[in-house]
Amino acid sequence: MSTIIAPSLLAADFGNLQRDIEMVNESEADWFHLDIMDGVFVPNISYGMPIIQAIKKHAKKTLDVHLMIVQPERYIETFAKLGADILTVHYEACPHLHSTVQSIKASGIKAGVSLNPHTPISVLEDIILDVDLVLIMSVNPGFGGQKFIENTYKKVGDLRSLINKTGSKALIEVDGGVNDQNISALKKAGVDAFVAGSFVFNHKNPTEIISKLKSI
Numbered sequence: 609m610s611t612i613i614a615p616s617l618l619a620a621d622f623g624n625l626q627r628d629i630e631m632v633n634e635s636e637a638d639w640f641h642l643d644i645m646d647g648v649f650v651p652n653i654s655y656g657m658p659i660i661q662a663i664k665k666h667a668k669k670t671l672d673v674h675l676m677i678v679q680p681e682r683y684i685e686t687f688a689k690l691g692a693d694i695l696t697v698h699y700e701a702c703p704h705l706h707s708t709v710q711s712i713k714a715s716g717i718k719a720g721v722s723l724n725p726h727t728p729i730s731v732l733e734d735i736i737l738d739v740d741l742v743l744i745m746s747v748n749p750g751f752g753g754q755k756f757i758e759n760t761y762k763k764v765g766d767l768r769s770l771i772n773k774t775g776s777k778a779l780i781e782v783d784g785g786v787n788d789q790n791i792s793a794l795k796k797a798g799v800d801a802f803v804a805g806s807f808v809f810n811h812k813n814p815t816e817i818i819s820k821l822k823s824i
């Protein structure tokens with residue numbers, strides 16, 4: 609399977625959102641990554657339903673929605689109706705994670721689980737066969753433009769072993785500080801999908817940088 613590149617619109621220019629969406633549509637990127645932050649689970653607030661609706665209107669690729677919110681189970685139906693194709697919740701925000709994952713799948717979309725940097729892969733042992741995607745945070749969630757945490761390589765290795773051992777079909781996605789210096793080693797460690805925000809949108813030629821990430 610070829611590398612999946614998911615530009616994070618958190619780093620887009622919101623005054624020119626349609627332009628940035630068209631750029632991703634026309635690029636070699638595979639997914640749109642949407643970061644939803646509530647100011648409670650993470651110390652930042654990003655954007656909500658009207659913006660997602662506007663993105664959906666123009667986006668021609670998979671919507672990969674990452675909920676950094678408390679009690680995400682309250683909004684599963686809402687995000688499914690808004691057009692999410694993949695809905696990822698945080699392990700740390702879900703006391704009834706199995707039930708939340710089942711509800712996401714029952715709404716007809718793919719279910720992802722994300723882990724904060726301090727959370728070990730072992731917490732997924734009893735749910736890995738139920739999830740479509742695991743999103744490993746390679747920065748502390750809340751802000752774009754942070755430095756990549758090196759321990760992520762070990763976590764990706766641990767997750768790849770768990771997936772291989774169990775026969776899970778889950779994809780491995782990494783989010784935070786991804787660039788042309790670390791993507792190759794991450795890919796070798798077993799990552800399938802890469803979220804890239806500031807590295808793409810702060811570049812003078814985002815389309816070109818997406819092609820570069822895709823081809824590494």
Ligand SMILES: O=C(CO)[C@H](O)[C@H](O)COP(=O)(O)O
Nearest residue numbers: 749750752753784785805806
């Ligand atoms: O989830 C996020 C922050 O919580 C962002 O998606 C992530 O940080 C990507 O941004 P960048 O590539 O700029 O690090």
